[in-house]
Amino acid sequence: MMQSLRLRLVIGAVLAIAFVLLLVGFGLSRVFSTYAAERYRSDMSAIMDQLAASIEIRNADAVVTDEPSDPRFGLPGSGLYWQVVPKDGKVIRSRSLWDVELSLAALHDGPYRFRETLGPDGAPILVDIRQIEVETGQGNRPFTLLAAFDRKVLDDAISQYHGSMTGMLIATAAVLLAAAFLQIGIGLAPLSRLQANLARVRAGSLDQFEGEGPTELKPLVLELNQLLKERETAVERARARASDLAHGLKTPLTVLLHVADGLPGPEKAMIRQQVDLIRQRSDRQLQSARLGVEQMTQTGLASLTGKLVSVLKPVTTARGIDWDVRLDDQLTADMDPADLAEALGNVLDNATRFARGVIRVSAAQDEAAVRLVVEDDGPGVEEAGLAEIAGRGVHLGDGEGSGLGLAISADVLAAYGGGLSFARSALGGLKVTLSMPTRTSRRTRSVKE
Template identity: 30%
Template sequence: MSSLRARLLVAASVVLTAFFLLTAAVLDSAFRDSTLQAQRDKLEGLVYSLLAAARTNADGDLTVASDDISDRRLMQPASGLQAALFDEQGLLAWTSTDFLEMPAPPVPEVGQWLFEQRDQPSTFALSYGLRWIDLEDDPKRYTFVVIEDATSFNRQLQTYRRELWFWLAAAAAGLLLVQYLVLRWGLAPLRKLIAELQAIEKGQRGEIQTEYPDELQPLAQGLNAMIRSERNQQNRYRHALGDLAHSLKTPMAVLRGIGEESRIPEDLRPALRDQLMLMQQITDYQLRKAATAGRRTLAEPVAPRPIAEKIADALLKVYADQPIRFAFEAPPSFRLRADSGDLFEMLGNLLDNACKYGASRISVRFGQQGASNFIRIDDDGPGFPEEAYELLRRGVRADTQKPGQGIGLAAVYEIIKAYEGRIELGRSEAGGARVAIWLPV
């Protein structure tokens, strides 16, 4: 699971479910055992009352005087309570009213009790073994059996279980709700931190400003330190490169002046000028490459269409002698998480190439597809030659008749690599060149 809150909720729910199931099993077992014990105690008391009513008949056999029985249900038909007395041969010596025919019960030892719960029919049975000594001092073996219908016990157990599960389920639902609210309250600082980071990405604030709990405060301070370090490092790089470019201007200007002096042979001047121009272009390219910001985690998204339109306006003036028309297409809210300087460099090179090698119409489209943003530039010129991807290497040119040093596409490719993107060179619908750039969202 990607959600921390979902993980905590699921883990706590599993623990709560296991706890309530175990609690329900323990309570159910305890209630059943206590109810069974109460049932046994009740039947034992009935056996003692039957012993109190036991008498010896004229034949010297043991029987029970019905008038002395304390529980009158034994004398009522269909009362759910029955009793019987078996002799040592397993024959009935006495029965209560409406006693069910049954085989002789298990014979417990003298003075021992045997308690059973029977399923068919659902009843409780308690047997007690005794030895009766008559007046002639002749001991005889007997077994008292008391049977009671278990319908009331089963109904009571079902009612208890129904109530138990209802209240346990209600308690579980209440605890889960409380747990959800506690988790929501406990994770609120994380949501606030995420909101601040999103505000930084959108450029609405410069760093994390809220005070957070002790566990999150080091993280917030570390993120602020990372943001400041990244910005300061980028500024230092650009300032250093700017100083380097400024330092190179004077030596280059001196060399150009020397190249125009009369003591330099006329046939060497064009070669000297070309080499100085090449040095200038290579220096500019390397400076631009080193100054590329690259993909930044907390960078403010930039709208690329206004940048492309601004570059197009400038190129229309440069190529005023060509009937060039630009067409732009981009969603209203489309943004790229990139440095505006890098976008100027990249779009400037691509649009300049499109103007240089295209015929009249240049299409620029921005959009998103899957997990990538794309920039697609089409023209209606002659298109790329075979082995088009060789043009991504510095110094390789498609047309040696046009001015340039063949480093435009190479510079674009370096910027794209810095953003972990990719570039595709193909043919447009108009038959010209198509450059498609894919950058991570």
């Protein structure tokens, strides 16, 4: 099934133009062929009229007193012939037939309602026939009049016309196709503008679609604007509920911390740890509530990574760990800076905990996604355990921390249509790849879905 509207319109235009021009060509061919044949028939009729008027009976023999004056009748095999055949008596013929007599029995049906036979040179000729009677003293004498011409003359005239007509039809087809392409381009231009406005809405530079455009698209624009309004209302409602939840949790958590202060050391530490876990998870859920609803922005990878590295450098410098950052200043990701900072920050923090001497950060981009790679030279993870790293509560190494860092990074990237993957690094440790799809690939995936 054809998915392209433009292709459908082009194929429809091509088929319509081809059908119309073929129909016109067939009609013009028939009209011209009939016209040319009738012109020759008229000429042959005029010759026979002159012959009929010139036949006289002298001494019981028929003679033509006034032969047609066309000089071709006097040239043997010239392509123009006449013949008078009495019912009984001597046949009278033009000099162009030379010593060949056209046999009435050899005539057969030819094109354009002519009769056909072979001429003096063996080439086909078309013959027009008329039966007449001439009055004499002994009564009427019947005669058969024949006027003929070379078939090739008529065929060549029609063929030449077909050649000229074909060239004209091809030129007409080219002009009509150009007009059809222009019309299709103009007709689909509003859809291109609508797509551009949709990209601006996604980028956050436009709140709603502009109402200008063809009448046929205005209902669609109105529906899209209404959808955006409903989406904005739903987002605001979700944010309000998330805010209410945050405020509702603060007070009970604060009370629990005060209660914990009056407990012995082990119980106090346990309650504080659990309260911290609740706060982390609630903050994560609150942040997830807004992921994917913020307007899409572009974040420079080199700038953001530099800021995160500068925060972590005091820790790594004290341990003798070097940073190898290889990022193009022009490389960007279609993510909110805060979301990307959280996703990348957790990965970089994990690398600083296990690296022994170097942490490498690099990135590459293709049509599908931007891929940010973080590698370290730490102990790494066995192949069998790579698939479990991003699970919630999974601890690496000494088991410090909540075990939510990489899981949170995976959630953030998933909200943007990306993901987190793990492999063994050439440095010997863990290789973490953050994949962030481009807007083009994200739009393509949405259309397929």
